[in-house]
Amino acid sequence: MATADSTPAERLHAVQARIAAAAGEAGRNAAAVRLLAVSKTFGDAAVRALADAGQRAFGENYVQEALEKQAALHDLPLEWHFIGPIQSNKTRLIAEHFSWAHSLDRLKIAERLSAQRPAGLPPLQVCIEVNVSGEASKGGVAAADLPALAAAVSTLPGLQLRGLMAIPAPTTEVAVQRAAFRQVREAFDALHARGFPLDTLSMGMSADLEAAILEGATIVRVGTALFGERTKHA
Numbered sequence: 108m109a110t111a112d113s114t115p116a117e118r119l120h121a122v123q124a125r126i127a128a129a130a131g132e133a134g135r136n137a138a139a140v141r142l143l144a145v146s147k148t149f150g151d152a153a154v155r156a157l158a159d160a161g162q163r164a165f166g167e168n169y170v171q172e173a174l175e176k177q178a179a180l181h182d183l184p185l186e187w188h189f190i191g192p193i194q195s196n197k198t199r200l201i202a203e204h205f206s207w208a209h210s211l212d213r214l215k216i217a218e219r220l221s222a223q224r225p226a227g228l229p230p231l232q233v234c235i236e237v238n239v240s241g242e243a244s245k246g247g248v249a250a251a252d253l254p255a256l257a258a259a260v261s262t263l264p265g266l267q268l269r270g271l272m273a274i275p276a277p278t279t280e281v282a283v284q285r286a287a288f289r290q291v292r293e294a295f296d297a298l299h300a301r302g303f304p305l306d307t308l309s310m311g312m313s314a315d316l317e318a319a320i321l322e323g324a325t326i327v328r329v330g331t332a333l334f335g336e337r338t339k340h341a
């Protein structure tokens with residue numbers, strides 16, 4: 108985990124080592140797991156420091172905050188992923204300023220993102236957020252509703268459906284972490300069996316990325332272990 112006296116490069120290398128170790132344990136290639144650095148609440152200087160250490164993909168939860176960082180860092184070839192809840196009045200800015208959106212959970216939002224994606228950009232790469240722990244408070248689509256939403260999203264020209272994303276309820280019990288991630292993987296496999304050409308499982312954060320990789324994660328979204336504890340509520 109991040110400590111106050113470690114450098115951004117040291118923290119990045121430590122997370123990369125965790126990814127490599129978990130991939131090795133899973134018998135997977137570490138290159139098949141992408142690291143998304145979640146920079147919410149941290150300023151552009153912190154993002155730049157991690158970019159200087161070699162990190163390219165950054166995840167943000169709040170549109171306005173992300174746009175300010177993007178403006179300050181426009182000289183860098185960064186890839187921005189939107190990972191927060193998507194409000195319909197924010198779809199245009201997301202469609203215009205991000206490469207990916209991980210947290211799609213409604214057709215209406217998908218239609219807006221597709222219609223608002225600028226013609227000069229490649230399709231917005233999207234994941235559907237699936238609700239695995241069954242908690243009403245957490246976002247995401249019930250597994251039973253995935254095939255219909257995936258089918259509808261797949262017809263939208265401004266979007267490319269890449270896979271599923273999940274944020275299971277936090278727990279320190281590895282067996283419980285793995286059971287939740289396995290549910291996401293099974294939902295992914297079920298869509299695959301129906302013919303959806305998906306390649307992305309966005310799951311695992313600072314505290315549970317090993318369990319996620321053991322269950323097949325292809326993108327882990329890591330904030331705290333790279334940037335330190337967040338002081339602002341987020």
Ligand SMILES: *Cc1c(COP(=O)(O)O)cnc(C)c1O
Pocket residue numbers: 145147168190191274312313314328329330331332
């Ligand atoms: C904040 C956040 C993360 C990163 O969480 P950490 O525990 O700080 O690694 C990952 N995914 C989403 C959707 C988040 O909001």
